[in-house]
Amino acid sequence: MPPAETLTPERILEVTEDVLRRYGPAKATVVDVARALGVSHGSVYRHFRTKTALREAVTQRWLDRTSTRLQAVVTEDGPAPERLSRWVRELFTAKQHKADDDPELFATYMTLVGESGGVVEQHVADLTGQLAAIILDGIEQGAFAPGDSATLARAVFDATGRFHDPCYAAEWSRPGIEEALGAVVELVLRGLRS
């Protein structure tokens, strides 16, 4: 096991995720994390001052994995309508995988997300900010009608909630969900264009 000096926040968060997966969010403690790292719990607290701070950081890291992945679609060149469509579809695919590939970890993070309202708000702000950037590009390209990109971004985010909001996770593997997503994206794109 590595000595305490090599402890990085990222290493602590990695192990915290493992501990959460193993013990569940109700039972996992900072002492469990420290033990799994082979360090004292004081070493963990040096990086994350409270258990709440640690749980929020690991939740944010989990949510950031999605927004980081989508950032590429925001910054690349190309027609905004096509990028907006791809952004929504990639968000859906990312969430689908999170829910399907490791359902227990997904349930764990759903509990953590419920505890840390601020982290979720930041995540939604990150995502709608990405959407606003694509929409602004589209307005500048003349592909979308002029409008307030922040308001439009929030409307697009809300209108596609069925395909990224965890409360719909049970529906993401149902037949017909891709067609339903396609119909909403088309309607939204037509709305932005007109």
Add this chain to the structure above:
Amino acid sequence: MPPAETLTPERILEVTEDVLRRYGPAKATVVDVARALGVSHGSVYRHFRTKTALREAVTQRWLDRTSTRLQAVVTEDGPAPERLSRWVRELFTAKQHKADDDPELFATYMTLVGESGGVVEQHVADLTGQLAAIILDGIEQGAFAPGDSATLARAVFDATGRFHDPCYAAEWSRPGIEEALGAVVELVLRGLRS
């Protein structure tokens, strides 16, 4: 108390709702319903053959209250875009009231809804059918672009989920929700028009 002969299905369902409110969905039994009606449980079973049938019927009655109220917006004359906007807003208001005015009954019905998938499917089919009728009117009036009204109706229903799906009930009283609804309705109407 009225004698068994005057028992109507509607009277049984009325009392069932009272019993569910009083005892909660986990504890309420057909015997409780019969007792509240002053009849034998056999009299109740003559109208609803199982406890499940009774619970499904009372759930459907609760959901139908919303769709019946909205039907007026479907059948009246007038420009389809304005009616579609009003239909979505009235659906939101109806759901908001159900959640706010009697939170315990709302929670009770959320449990029942979770038990009876078929009843919910029928409710969603009723609502998207109403939307499809308005959209078809709009296409005939030349206000909406030609398209498959059923597919478009489902897309509009999905796109407005934040404002009628019970999983968002906690957000329905937050500041800004009316503006968020307005932005989605405007985007959707623009999409239908184009």
